[in-house]
Amino acid sequence: MQQPSTAASRNPNLVLGFLLVAYIFNFLDRQILGILAGPIIKDLQLTDAEFGAIAGLAFALLYSTLGVPLALLADRTSRSRVIAASLAVWSGFTALCGTATSFGQLFFYRLGVGVGEAGGVAPAYALIADYFPPERRARALAIFSLGIPLGLAGGTLIGAYLAAWIDWRAAFIAMGVAGLLLAPVMLIYVRDLPGSRSDASTSVPLSQTFAIIARKPTFWLMAFAASFSSLAGYGLALWTPTVLERSFGFGLIERGQFLASIFLIGGTAGVFAGGWLADRLGQGDRTWYAKLPAIAWLITAPTFVVGLLVPNPWVAWPLLLIPNALNILWLGPVTTAVQHLVPRPMRSTASASFLLINNLIGLGVGPTLIGALSELFKERFGTEALRYAAVSVVGFYLVAALLMFFAIRRLRADWVDDNGS
16 A cells, blocks of 8 residues: 655644544444344343443443553554554454353453553544644544544444344444454554654653642543533433333334434534534633533433433434433533643543543443343333433433533633643
8 A cells, every 4th residue: 555645644634534434433333232232132131231231331441441551652652553553453352242142252342342442532632632723623623523423323323234134243243344444544644743752751751640630620520520421421322222122112223213313413513513612612711611511411411301201202303312412512622621731742641531530430330320220120110111210310411510510610720721831
């Protein structure tokens, strides 16, 4: 393959495009598990609690804890190479998920997917911050974050069709192989900018980065706010396909189309609006990086409750579209703010520290909690147990909003410009 020119490999929009595609695969590989919950639970004879542990705890354990050391490695070696290698690892384990024949095997393979994805996000945040100036950074990070709704929609729809046409195993294998093919292309076209890497003389000790963020209340408030939002969001994204199956009688293709349209339209609009509004409003008043998510979460909670409880699925569609737009509006504003809580050489590590908290609580607890509550509620609610388990976690959006309102007062004082001031 011909090597790209230096100019081409340092084109911000080209780099952002490749990072977006990799992030789409990140969420394709996560969401495919949700749409295939029914066939997997039936085939492997799992309980809701066991499936929730596979989707949440198994993935989050190593995904969260390895994020910081891999981000530190990226800051000191090459962010782009760590991202490409991570893509290859998580794609390989995604393909292996299609060969699982037991709870233990699928749990182990999901641990491997988590290991790979641990190195994909924080270095990408830092790479985008290197390539884009502050006045365009929230929009760039929001475009990157479009990988979430696009991946959720794609994983839901593609997974549903592949499972219906062949079986659930083929869906995992196809997604994994596609990611493995993308990894070497990423390695060629996505490059670090000169001077973005910490060398031996300028490298920042991990303890120094931790010491800086530990003293900043904004970091902790934003991290826990995002975490409680993610607890509800990741849990609902995983289990809503099964709610549609059990409560509305939707078939595999029907629920794939229903949710893919919500994720695509609502999620894309929410992520883009968050980045655009943060860049526009945040230049004059940095507190908008916290105000926007807080307001969005206050609206998210009641609309999710009504959307999940209405008896007619086609009335539920527009009601669920609203919270699926607003619940991820925070991505552009908050990830940008986290980049500005530390000096430039510490950005990957600071982002990974943020993601460690977010994913341990969000990914680790959300899917697992809904699965456990579903088992707990079965005696009282029967086939509707999962629906009420999903509704019960929506209140965490209100907790997230409260914490983010507290962050507003401190954001200006904790902000660090690109020049270090």
